[in-house]
Amino acid sequence: MSLRAQAAADLAAIHADVSGGFGWPITVTNPAGVTAALTGLSTDIHTSIDPETGVAVAGRRASVSLVRAQLIALGIGDPRGIADSGSKPWKITFADINGTSHTFKVIEAMPDRAIGNVVCLLEALVPK
Amino acid sequence: MTIDALIDKQDNSELIRDQVGTILATEVASQIALALAASPPRDPSEWALRVFVERTNPWDEFNDAPASATPIVNVWLEGINYDMSNGNVVARQKATATYNIDCYGYGVSAETDDGHDPGDRTASLECQRAVRLVRNILMAAEYTYLGTPRGADQYVWRRWIQSVQVFQPQTQDRAIQNICAARISLQVEFNEFSPQVTGAPLEAIVITVKRASNGQVLLVAQYGETSP
Numbered sequence: 575m576s577l578r579a580q581a582a583a584d585l586a587a588i589h590a591d592v593s594g595g596f597g598w599p600i601t602v603t604n605p606a607g608v609t610a611a612l613t614g615l616s617t618d619i620h621t622s623i624d625p626e627t628g629v630a631v632a633g634r635r636a637s638v639s640l641v642r643a644q645l646i647a648l649g650i651g652d653p654r655g656i657a658d659s660g661s662k663p664w665k666i667t668f669a670d671i672n673g674t675s676h677t678f679k680v681i682e683a684m685p686d687r688a689i690g691n692v693v694c695l696l697e698a699l700v701p702k
Numbered sequence: 703m704t705i706d707a708l709i710d711k712q713d714n715s716e717l718i719r720d721q722v723g724t725i726l727a728t729e730v731a732s733q734i735a736l737a738l739a740a741s742p743p744r745d746p747s748e749w750a751l752r753v754f755v756e757r758t759n760p761w762d763e764f765n766d767a768p769a770s771a772t773p774i775v776n777v778w779l780e781g782i783n784y785d786m787s788n789g790n791v792v793a794r795q796k797a798t799a800t801y802n803i804d805c806y807g808y809g810v811s812a813e814t815d816d817g818h819d820p821g822d823r824t825a826s827l828e829c830q831r832a833v834r835l836v837r838n839i840l841m842a843a844e845y846t847y848l849g850t851p852r853g854a855d856q857y858v859w860r861r862w863i864q865s866v867q868v869f870q871p872q873t874q875d876r877a878i879q880n881i882c883a884a885r886i887s888l889q890v891e892f893n894e895f896s897p898q899v900t901g902a903p904l905e906a907i908v909i910t911v912k913r914a915s916n917g918q919v920l921l922v923a924q925y926g927e928t929s930p
Contacts, residue, residue: 622760625883626869627804629776630760633877634767660817679811679818681876697821698767698878702813 582643582690589614589641589691600638602645603665605656610648615639616668618676636678636696638666643690653694655681666696677701705897714857714892715782715799721848722801722840722888723755723777729839751775751805751832764808764879771808773832778802780887784894797894800864803840803886805832808879822871825880833866833884840888848890860891 575583590613591597597613621635645652653664656679664680678696685692712720733749750772752763757776764771782799789795807829811821839845841863850858868884910922 621877623877623879623881624872625806625881626872627776627806627883627885629758629804631806631879631881632760632762632765633879633881634765635876636878656818657820658817659814659820659823662813663811663818678878679821695876696878697876697880698810699818699821700769700810700812702815 578689585689585691586641586643589639598668600640601665601667602640602650602653603667604650604653605662605664607662608650610645610650612640612644614641618670634698636676637693638668638696639691639693641690642685642687642692645692652683652685653680653692654683655679663699664694665699665701666694706900707897709897714894715779715797718799718848718850718858718890718892719777719779719801720755721850722803723753725845725849726751726775726777726803726836726839727753729842730835733835747772748831749835751835753777761806764881767810767879769810769812773808773828774806775832775836776804776806778804789893793895793898795894795896796891798889798891801888801890803836803888805829805836805884805886807832807882807884809882810880821880822882825871825882826868829868829882829884833868833886836886837863837866840886857893857895858890859893862889863887864889 588595589597592613596615598616600612600614600616601609602612603609616638618634618636621633623631623633625631656663665677666680667675667677669675677699679699680694681697682695683692730749730751730753734746737744737746737749752772752774754774754776756778761774763774778801780800780802782797785796785798807825809821809824809828812819840861847856847858848861850856864887866884866886871880871882906926908924912920912922914920
């Protein structure tokens with residue numbers, strides 16, 4: 575197995591390691607409404623927003639990392655940011671460490687086609 | 703020799719700053735009442751603002767990414783210039799102050815039946831709505847002199863919105879909340895006054911002015927007297 579293939583395999587294993595690693599249950603819903611329950615890596619952490627007024631705004635930064643091979647196998651498609659208000663967004667749902675579930679919209683997707691993951695930057699979404 | 707009176711009053715620059723905040727808060731409440739009293743009643747949230755004065759701590763109001771949040775307005779004094787050619791070195795100085803009125807709009811994406819309302823657009827529109835309200839209130843005829851005294855006690859001469867600058871949200875650290883900010887620069891021309899020397903009587907002189915029968919003007923002076 576090449577190093578690159580090994581890296582992709584290791585990445586998938588790290589994303590799937592829920593019991594001993596940082597793997598975490600993540601639900602992905604595409605604009606067509608197709609939902610998939612995956613495991614991946616998630617972050618939801620404080621950040622400071624600089625609106626350029628000189629006074630910061632306390633905010634949160636959230637993202638997920640998913641294995642593209644799983645998305646392809648499920649036929650759900652590649653997540654991406656949807657700007658069109660006439661379309662449903664890509665939705666990502668996961669719980670924080672205290673068990674509270676949060677739903678987000680994908681605003682930017684950064685696929686890595688070399689080792690097979692996609693990092694999705696998220697923003698808050700009020701579900702219907 | 704020192705200043706013999708306690709300096710215990712606010713400068714006019716401070717009074718104006720607080721007055722701008724008071725005007726905005728009062729008029730926002732009035733607009734909400736008018737909206738509710740309209741026929742049919744209007745959604746009062748379209749006229750809602752949260753007004754602050756001279757705040758520098760980070761805004762935490764949007765941290766939980768609520769479904770909606772009222773825009774924030776923060777009034778602060780940026781600086782004052784004193785015009786030497788239009789004042790005097792003794793008592794009155796003409797000042798021009800710039801007050802920044804920062805407006806923060808918040809938006810969160812929300813699903814709809816057919817798609818979704820993008821939060822970035824909502825934040826921008828909310829920010830501009832706040833700018834619209836602030837501009838209309840401060841430039842209204844009722845506040846030509848920012849509600850300050852007229853006549854002999856007048857100290858505000860002119861208020862003028864110099865500019866409105868809208869800031870583009872930074873894209874390198876994407877947050878889950880959409881925040882868009884704008885700055886209204888309000889320029890106010892006013893008088894500032896300074897402590898004066900309280901004179902001490904050196905000598906009492908009473909002078910009576912008389913006109914002689916030939917038209918000559920005569921002065922009768924009495925020294926050390928307090929009345930004729």
